[in-house]
Amino acid sequence: MAPAPIDESIVDVVEQKKDTLKLPESTRERLIKAGVDLSEGYPYRPSKPLYLQDVYKIRGEEREYIDAGSRADKSKKNLFEAASKVTDLTAHIGTEIEGLQLKDLTPEQRDELALLIAERSVVFFRNQEITPQQQLELGKWFGEPEVHPQTPQVPGLLGVTVIWPDLFATERPASFRKPGGASSWHSDLVHEKQPAGVTHLHNDIVPPIGGDTLWASGYGAYEKLSPDFRKIIDGKLAVYRSAHPYLDRENPSAGPQFLERIHPLVRVHPATGWKALWVNRAMTVRIVGLDKAESDLILGYLYDVYEKNVDIQVRFKWTPNTSVLWDNRITIHNASWDYAGKHPRHGNRVTSLAEVPYFDPNAPTRRQALGLLDEEEKEALGLIAGDAKDFSL
Numbered sequence: 001m002a003p004a005p006i007d008e009s010i011v012d013v014v015e016q017k018k019d020t021l022k023l024p025e026s027t028r029e030r031l032i033k034a035g036v037d038l039s040e041g042y043p044y045r046p047s048k049p050l051y052l053q054d055v056y057k058i059r060g061e062e063r064e065y066i067d068a069g070s071r072a073d074k075s076k077k078n079l080f081e082a083a084s085k086v087t088d089l090t091a092h093i094g095t096e097i098e099g100l101q102l103k104d105l106t107p108e109q110r111d112e113l114a115l116l117i118a119e120r121s122v123v124f125f126r127n128q129e130i131t132p133q134q135q136l137e138l139g140k141w142f143g144e145p146e147v148h149p150q151t152p153q154v155p156g157l158l159g160v161t162v163i164w165p166d167l168f169a170t171e172r173p174a175s176f177r178k179p180g181g182a183s184s185w186h187s188d189l190v191h192e193k194q195p196a197g198v199t200h201l202h203n204d205i206v207p208p209i210g211g212d213t214l215w216a217s218g219y220g221a222y223e224k225l226s227p228d229f230r231k232i233i234d235g236k237l238a239v240y241r242s243a244h245p246y247l248d249r250e251n252p253s254a255g256p257q258f259l260e261r262i263h264p265l266v267r268v269h270p271a272t273g274w275k276a277l278w279v280n281r282a283m284t285v286r287i288v289g290l291d292k293a294e295s296d297l298i299l300g301y302l303y304d305v306y307e308k309n310v311d312i313q314v315r316f317k318w319t320p321n322t323s324v325l326w327d328n329r330i331t332i333h334n335a336s337w338d339y340a341g342k343h344p345r346h347g348n349r350v351t352s353l354a355e356v357p358y359f360d361p362n363a364p365t366r367r368q369a370l371g372l373l374d375e376e377e378k379e380a381l382g383l384i385a386g387d388a389k390d391f392s393l
């Protein structure tokens with residue numbers, strides 16, 4: 001007799017309940033206090049779609065998007081005057097704000113925060129008391145929260161993803177030499193028709209040592225290129241792929257396939273109007289129109305520029321209950337796995353989807369817009385007359 005088919009809904013629930021047992025006590029208390037129903041287990045795991053064709057249909061239509069930062073008061077006075085301290089962590093990327101609770105921001109402060117994230121790429125808030133519901137509500141201000149067809153979510157709150165590396169580590173054991181997917185330079189959801197804008201990760205429990213996250217600036221990476229090289233990549237399109245694989249319904253035996261979408265290699269942020277390099281080693285497949293060898297060469301160089309220039313990067317040491325908001329349009333990030341699951345690290349994440357990426361050849365770079373270019377760069381960009389010194393050295 002053939003074995004009885006497995007009821008997958010029961011398997012899901014059993015697995016979720018098993019996961020819940022590992023939940024750190026402080027996280028459990030926080031979730032229960034927020035009214036999250038843990039009785040069916042945590043996290044909730046959506047049934048994964050099997051076929052590429054079905055996943056392409058998710059958010060396949062263009063949606064209206066207005067960047068919150070583009071309506072902000074440019075001085076950001078409502079945000080800055082209410083904060084007790086605002087500290088830039090490096091010259092080019094990363095700002096920490098103290099004395100504000102994200103859950104209490106006014107509409108004006110939310111818009112100004114969106115502009116600050118667009119300018120500084122990543123903004124840090126320690127000691128936040130914020131429920132997953134409030135996090136989702138804030139995320140809606142910045143764009144449509146992405147509901148992921150694959151990743152674990154907070155029960156009853158679709159759009160609030162669970163970032164709990166201990167959980168993934170049991171599924172796909174990570175090691176010192178081969179850490180998990182988030183421990184490589186990437187940006188989130190590049191395969192979407194309207195990829196991720198702001199991601200807000202709130203980590204309620206973090207290891208005392210390790211588990212830092214790094215971000216690198218796409219504005220800075222673009223500006224590291226010589227003006228002549230910028231001309232080569234300006235306006236070029238590239239293929240970007242999803243992190244998760246699916247099967248092709250027409251050809252399932254071809255094995256796992258990724259979603260792919262074409263977007264500009266250099267894009268302009270709608271709130272700042274500044275150009276940013278938009279590639280990442282994990283998910284940019286190739287530059288459209290070039291031979292594979294040419295594309296590999298150029299992309300390899302662009303990844304190196306992005307990943308190796310420490311002056312356009314920030315490395316952040318988390319403390320419990322810290323919220324970090326970053327803009328995926330102008331950054332790549334990388335989560336260090338150096339604590340190797342030896343201490344719990346748990347967070348909730350809301351990612352707001354943004355515009356269809358676009359390029360504008362006349363847009364300035366960040367340092368150009370802020371008046372930070374030196375004479376040599378101005379000359380190479382043709383902004384001032386000069387004696388045509390070789391800028392490329």
Ligand SMILES: O=C(O)CCC(=O)C(=O)O
Nearest residue numbers: 163182188201213335349
């Ligand atoms: O855990 C982190 O610090 C970041 C993980 C990550 O890549 C993400 O949430 O998009």
Ligand SMILES: [Fe+2]
Nearest residue numbers: 182187188333
């Ligand atoms: Fe990520």
